[in-house]
Amino acid sequence: xASDIAxxxxxxxxxTVWTNCLEFLQQTNLKQLAQDFHPTEIEWVFVGCGTSYYxxxxxxxxxxxxLRVPARAVPASEILxxxxxxxxxxxxxxxxxxxxxxxxxxxxxxxxxxxQAQGIxxxxxxxxxxxxxALTPHVLKLPIHEDSTVMTSSFTGMLLGLxxxxxxxxxxxxxxxxxxxLPAELERLLAIYAPRVKEFxxxxxxxxxxxxxxxxxxxxxxxxxxxxxxxxxxxxxFHTLEFRHGPKSIVDSNALVGALVSETGxxxxxxxxxxxxxxxxxxxxxxxxxxxDLHSYADLIIELNLPVPELARIxxxxxxxxxxxxxxGLKMGLNPDHPRNLSRVVTI
Numbered sequence: 079x080a081s082d083i084a085x086x087x088x089x090x091x092x093x094t095v096w097t098n099c100l101e102f103l104q105q106t107n108l109k110q111l112a113q114d115f116h117p118t119e120i121e122w123v124f125v126g127c128g129t130s131y132y133x134x135x136x137x138x139x140x141x142x143x144x145l146r147v148p149a150r151a152v153p154a155s156e157i158l159x160x161x162x163x164x165x166x167x168x169x170x171x172x173x174x175x176x177x178x179x180x181x182x183x184x185x186x187x188x189x190x191x192x193x194q195a196q197g198i199x200x201x202x203x204x205x206x207x208x209x210x211x212a213l214t215p216h217v218l219k220l221p222i223h224e225d226s227t228v229m230t231s232s233f234t235g236m237l238l239g240l241x242x243x244x245x246x247x248x249x250x251x252x253x254x255x256x257x258x259x260l261p262a263e264l265e266r267l268l269a270i271y272a273p274r275v276k277e278f279x280x281x282x283x284x285x286x287x288x289x290x291x292x293x294x295x296x297x298x299x300x301x302x303x304x305x306x307x308x309x310x311x312x313x314x315x316f317h318t319l320e321f322r323h324g325p326k327s328i329v330d331s332n333a334l335v336g337a338l339v340s341e342t343g344x345x346x347x348x349x350x351x352x353x354x355x356x357x358x359x360x361x362x363x364x365x366x367x368x369x370x371d372l373h374s375y376a377d378l379i380i381e382l383n384l385p386v387p388e389l390a391r392i393x394x395x396x397x398x399x400x401x402x403x404x405x406x407g408l409k410m411g412l413n414p415d416h417p418r419n420l421s422r423v424v425t426i
């Protein structure tokens with residue numbers, strides 16, 4: 079049955095999608111695209127819903143890090159309901175980037191119309207285009223097609239696209255080269271770890287939590303969402319060190335705690351995972367390079383060994399949660415292509 083699941087095919091097809099996106103981006107004159115809207119001293123505001131909101135968070139972190147400019151993420155609904163708080167300084171102080179795979183998400187379209195009415199220029203980032211593409215002359219449309227309901231390759235592909243834009247504006251050729259190395263590296267990693275994740279998904283756990291810090295916090299958020307969407311399992315997400323402050327009360331032998339471990343915070347972040355193992359949790363870690371000590375308290379380790387900057391790796395960290403959610407859903411007799419209560423596009 080697994081071979082008939084579009085979601086799994088699209089997860090495994092991400093190396094090809096990434097290659098296509100990076101070739102497209104290399105051929106696109108992003109600096110020319112950016113000339114009309116590239117803010118210098120104003121704030122980038124990344125806007126999305128659901129998975130696209132977590133993408134917005136990862137993009138905001140990337141722009142802040144690569145460009146050293148103010149950037150943040152806002153759910154589209156916050157601009158609709160509380161515009162004076164979401165965009166407090168008026169049209170000349172913010173540059174919004176609206177993200178929607180379909181270009182048809184109701185809240186994002188309503189935000190686009192609101193921005194037009196306020197005379198605020200914005201960039202649209204999309205895969206399908208549709209109505210959103212028609213509402214602005216500034217569009218970054220990635221060559222990604224997904225048949226499945228949940229976002230997998232569209233999340234990672236648009237993330238790479240936004241990181242590519244930030245690195246282009248920063249004139250960071252080394253970072254751009256690092257992104258181009260990722261498709262082949264992911265192909266290598268999938269061959270090694272996809273079967274192990276499938277086996278790990280057989281665990282009969284009830285409570286699931288995913289942890290991350292810095293740029294990996296939105297990736298942990300998206301990982302939790304993928305498990306929720308694909309397997310109807312309630313999964314939570316936290317900043318790694320925050321998990322000690324109350325949330326660890328859920329931990330017992332029925333809990334799974336996954337840590338997306340940075341190099342910057344390696345010692346402190348892995349110490350949290352060690353504590354959770356001592357409390358009885360099942361544990362796994364996604365890490366670039368694992369110490370011998372980590373092997374003693376992580377039941378599954380995805381060791382990336384990527385020779386690229388830490389920020390350039392974050393798209394690779396989410397793939398294992400995508401797989402875990404799909405295989406867990408199949409084990410429970412569910413079809414990840416048709417998640418309970420969900421549709422491909424949310425309209426209101």
